[in-house]
Amino acid sequence: MTREPRWLVDGQPGGLVHPDDRGFAYGDGLFETIAWRSAGPRFLDRHLQRLARGCVRLGMPAPDAATLEREIIALAAGASHGTVRLTLTRGRGPRGYAPPGDPNPSRVLAFYPGPVPEPPAGGLAVLRCQTPASINPALAGMKTLNRLDNVLARAELARTGSDEGIMCGASGQVIGATSANVFVVRGGVLLTPDLSQGGVAGIMRSLVLECARERGIATRETCMDVVMLQDADEMFLTNALTGLRPVASYAGQPFPGRQLTRVLAQALRERGVPEACA
Template sequence: MILVNGQPAHTLPVEDRGLQYGDGLFETLRIHHGSPVCWERHRTRLSAGCRRLGIPLPGPDLLDAEISRVCAGVDAGVLKLILTRGPGPRGYAPPKGAQPTRILQVAPAPRHPDAWSREGVAVRLCTTRLARNPRLAEIKHLNRLEQVLARSEWDDEVQEGIMRDTEGQVVEGVMSNLFLVCGDGLRTPDLQHCGVAGITRARVMELADRRGIPCRVGAISEADLWRADGLFLTNTLIGIWPVSCLAGKTRPVPPLVGHLREALGLTEGGCRA
């Protein structure tokens, strides 16, 4: 099902600024037994993105009602929520009194081998770099051309790519966040210049804090990837994937990765409530 501003539809006005300029935001949520998982966390990030871009956030009752409508009866699936600034005249200047466009789309849940969650995935280093722009850092805006170009770099058995920024610092995966296991602690890249502040990333960091596991946020170089005792990736749909192969070289999967998956209820993949 696809709803556009609350009505079944498959088209948008060509004047919509999401189409014209990528002027908008999106959230991707798991649907589990007819409910969006971690919706309040996603709503908080969407709200932060709206404040950053100056896009009016639809009322919570309206979004809740439309989300309930599209998720009803879906046992396992994916909900993509897109919010654009709406239609506007030609030109970059944001129109006054913008009427945001709401797009809700439900798709089947992706199917990944269970072994990817237990034993790990193969990852490559992408040549496409992320541009630094603190004003767009951490939010999930619609401009994803860097990720499109990065994902076009492979068409083989690699499951994910790690992206660096224009200064050479490691930032994230093409579709995921990245953690390094270093001894009994964790490290994850600082996202103040670019990258997406993932929902599952936040959950892992909160769990680490509750359990007294050191988790340091900061600059990470390519060399740090090789010095780490292990690596793992996170996002709402995959949950946690250990990295078992980086750039063609085998990497260990520390027991801590499995412990984190179990503690977050991710033994079957994905984000649990």
């Protein structure tokens, strides 16, 4: 089976995105990155619910969920594992920032066949990125097409040899990693950054919080700074494609403890996330 990506634009193979599409021109849209595992889209309902919430906040029509599911399954047919990228834009519009009064959204589906990614042996080596995270309460929590700060942070990270990087706002508050949500354990309490000012409300993040509460683990979404990272007993990152991955070190400081990390990794495996490791 070919490893080349496959595409659908508005349900049609080989379709084109118009130059006046607002997603292309202004990043006016949303996207979802969905794990295709064991010949099916994992947590598709959660992804489509988040997409619909984002459409409400952006004031654009949400696509029909049944149509999206049908197209995703047809696009990835025959593959055991891979990644689905769903991009939704406000559609075509006139020049200028003002959105059209009656938008006709465009949807682009891409499927990338490939194996389940292997975690680094021993855990992730993480540092703090110098590139600041965008702070904007109007966009906080959504997975918008505006990802240039993450692009710059990943370029910075590539020069360091580290596995991931923590991104902070200009005043030093932790927002997340370049492509993951951040969790730390301090004194038996599971902490993760509050997302009211920036960051993405990750699918795996919400699942970890659910699993923790089901097991009686105290959780708190809070304003965090890098001192809280340095003083943590455990740290791990979550992502829809990679599940849960323990952090072995932050800025050279080791994290030998993994007690709650192991509990939550096992909980995710029971929920159908075999990549979760500790």
